[in-house]
Amino acid sequence: MMRIARARWVAVVAAATCLGVAPAPIAGAAPAPVVTRAALDPALVAGRGADVPFLEQEAEHARTTGAVIGPDRTAYTLPSEASGRRAVRLLPGQHVEFTLPAAANAITVRYSIPDAETGGGITAPLEVTVNGRHRRTMTLTSQYSWLYNQYPFTNDPGADLLHPDWWITECQCVPAQTSPAPVVPKPFRPHHFYDEQRLLLDRAHRAGDVVRLTAPRGTDAAWTVIDLLDSELVTPPRVSLIAANVLLFGADPTGRRDSADAFDRAIAFARRHRLEVYVPPGTFQVNRHVVVDDVTIQGAGSWHTIVKGRQVTLPAPLPDGSVHTGVGFYGKPAAEGGSRNVHLRGFAIEGDVRERVDTDQVNGIGGALSDSSVDGLYIHRTKVGLWLDGPMSGLSVTNNVIVDQVADALNFHSGVTDSVVRGNFVRNTGDDGLAMWSQHAQNARNRFERNTVQSPVLANGVALYGGTDNAVEGNLIADPVREGSGIQLGSRFGALPFTGHVRITGNTTVRAGTFELNWRIGLGAIWFYALERDLDAEVRVVGNHFLDNTYNAIMLVSEWSVKDLHSITNVHFADTRVDGTGTSVVSARAAGWATFEGVTARNTGAVPVNNCGSFGFPASGSEFSLTDLGGNGDWLAPWLLPNTITCDDRPQVVPPPPPSAW
Structure with missing residues (x-):
């Protein structure tokens, strides 16, 4: 893991972009769960979108000792990429609590943690408890997030412009044609901040149980942003007995050995004998x-x-x-x-x-x-x-x-x-x-x-x-x-x-x-x-x-x-x-x-x-x-008539009120 000091460089950059930070007080009994779809009242989108097995809860509606960030729709900020344009930022030792709206034995956490100083990401723990017990630890990572610069982007926060011959709005110029060359801030255009992680819990927990996510003291992440939690009741594994089971062809369910060739052998056998290929529970390493x-x-x-x-x-x-x-x-x-x-x-x-x-x-x-x-x-x-x-x-x-x-x-x-x-x-x-x-x-x-x-x-x-x-x-x-x-x-x-x-x-x-x-x-x-x-x-x-x-x-x-x-x-x-x-x-x-x-x-x-x-x-x-x-x-x-010209190139933006029932 990177040490805290190495994570703080990008932490400072991101913190500067997290506008509208507000405390979210914690007091009294756990609040009733607020279930949303795309951060909206589900009644507003009834019959639209995917029917999913999980229930979405936005962190800004949960009880927390952290701070709500946002709303903000400005690109290159943490709130802008959050669902509903708001999230909760935890410092080490702080937590956010979600009350389960239905029985669940699995959760998905959407989160962001800082990048490493030179890019490439860090890892950091997130403690998960249910009703103060059943402790588990998730390992969060920023190795798959934090891109920078111009298309097609880079993992290097210190990189110079990828295309100095392109127009950029920051200087209203083409830098390669400008003398002296403009000073472009680094990291330039940070984005793609979020990732998500799934966790099967120890057992099914009841509606009303409280899932607490804690950024532990001593974490290498200077901050941890929690966007939302999805909870669901995962069904038992499906079993297929009359099939070409990849285990019989040498696949390794522990993920230690590459199983690509075993998959090929199972597929070839299944085609010859008109069977399906069955891949049982496990983690199978396949690198091609x-x-x-x-x-x-x-x-x-x-x-x-x-x-x-x-x-x-x-x-x-x-x-x-x-x-x-x-x-x-x-x-x-x-x-x-x-x-x-x-x-x-x-x-x-x-x-x-x-x-x-x-x-x-x-x-x-x-x-x-x-x-x-x-x-x-x-x-x-x-x-x-x-x-x-x-x-x-x-x-x-x-x-x-x-x-x-x-x-x-x-x-x-x-x-x-x-x-x-x-x-x-x-x-x-x-x-x-x-x-x-x-x-x-x-x-x-x-x-x-x-x-x-x-x-x-x-x-x-x-x-x-x-x-x-x-x-x-x-x-x-x-x-x-x-x-x-x-x-x-x-x-x-x-x-x-x-x-x-x-x-x-x-x-x-x-x-x-x-x-x-x-x-x-x-x-x-x-x-x-x-x-x-x-x-x-x-x-x-x-x-x-x-x-x-x-x-x-x-x-x-x-x-x-x-x-x-x-x-x-x-x-x-x-x-x-x-x-x-x-x-x-x-x-x-x-x-x-x-x-x-x-x-x-x-x-x-x-x-x-x-x-x-x-x-x-x-x-x-x-x-x-x-x-x-x-x-x-x-x-x-x-x-309308006669094709009335009402051209205002850049009218003042007036944020609308939240949508409501028509």
Whole structure:
């Protein structure tokens, strides 16, 4: 372990960013538990997001001797990356107590501790007791958090700019073109502060029992931030007797020996004899890809069966540019025909990815998987939870927990069709939570349904880049931090054009709409971005709730350099509720048109419609038209005809009140 002095360097940096610290007094009996979903009253998001087996409790609602930090939505601060934008900071000797709302034998703690002075992280203990007894110790680590600098980031807090030839907002300059060179503070842009750790308790504890988390005196962590606690009642291990048990093929459940070859032998045997592969309780070390095709791999449950690997540096780069490998289950590449009839169920994948190398194939699930399913996995600390390269079709991704990723949780990349992503829980991604990226071939007829995406540190909760006839329905998306928002439809990253239709239906976003550093404006909870081509496919945005929007609820924009080239048309909003905007309900910064029917709004911070069009400001009115189809209340009508220009480039932000029942 690093000594306390080595942790205090980053502790001072982070403490300076933890604005709004307030004491949280402790007195009397344990308070009644406050159960939330995405830090909201569950009644506000009923029927939306994933149905999960755990109950979420935010630390700021618990009893503590520490201090509440936040709220703060400013990037590069500890509160901004916390669920609900608040958390509790413990100094050594302080604690926070959670009252169990239901019987539980397992907990998950989302936390942050300081980085080491030179990067690479430290470890520190966290004491766990139930009713003052049943003492356990969790080992927390910052080895998988604390990134710095410009994309694709670094683990070195003392690094100079990775791209001195890029524009940066801190000096409003391109440093390499500035003489004398500007002084850029170090560490530069610290982020990705949080990690989470799971713990099976000694037994099932009752509702009303008190779980205390204590940062012990003498810990190497100058502070410990607790964001939340998830508690659940884990079922006993699943047993499969008629299967190819990996133990029979030499797998080591203690994790001391590498079991990758044993998995290969079990898979080969199972395919020959038409059996499933069974992975019993234990921790199995696997330090490379396990290639899967026409096979079912069944674990005992994601709390019981853990497949864990180290990131391994390759002796030479592979043809795809990978310089590392690590644990992952991969279908064959699409160029080799891909894999089919693969079913992965009921186990955890624990990766060892500590940096972002975009060419690396160090994802939890990869390759091409047609007519396949991924269900009930826990995917932790890989680069991307599931990165699927098409063409492929017929994949079902359901009921997984995907957390603490360096990049996306899931990306359908090029030619993924007729597939569904349903009931998954995503938290703390380093890029888009769920994405469809039609880079080389169209993604078509896919559905993202009833997923929960919380706290993407970079980019969006859900993002569609091109595609045909895709749908985003019933999702719950909360707390994007920087350079993205709740939902984005973007013509960017070389994506093929949107064609056919897009359905954005019945979703809820909360505390979405980040500050775009380069544009120096706030984004929308849902935003349409015409960067590389027009957006003109039929888009229907129906039945969505945009709650507690940091800036705008709806944004339609083309980048300044292409403002006269691309437009956004054929967008239809209906049956939508907007509860709270820091600025406007709609911000239009492009040419085009949209219709509105049954869109109601309250608690707006600025003019309801900020209509700049494409900044030509013609006498005839804005180049963007909003059509009132009725039922919109009184927020829209005054700003319609003749395409009224109400352009305020940077309106004052008025924080809205917390969302409430409509």
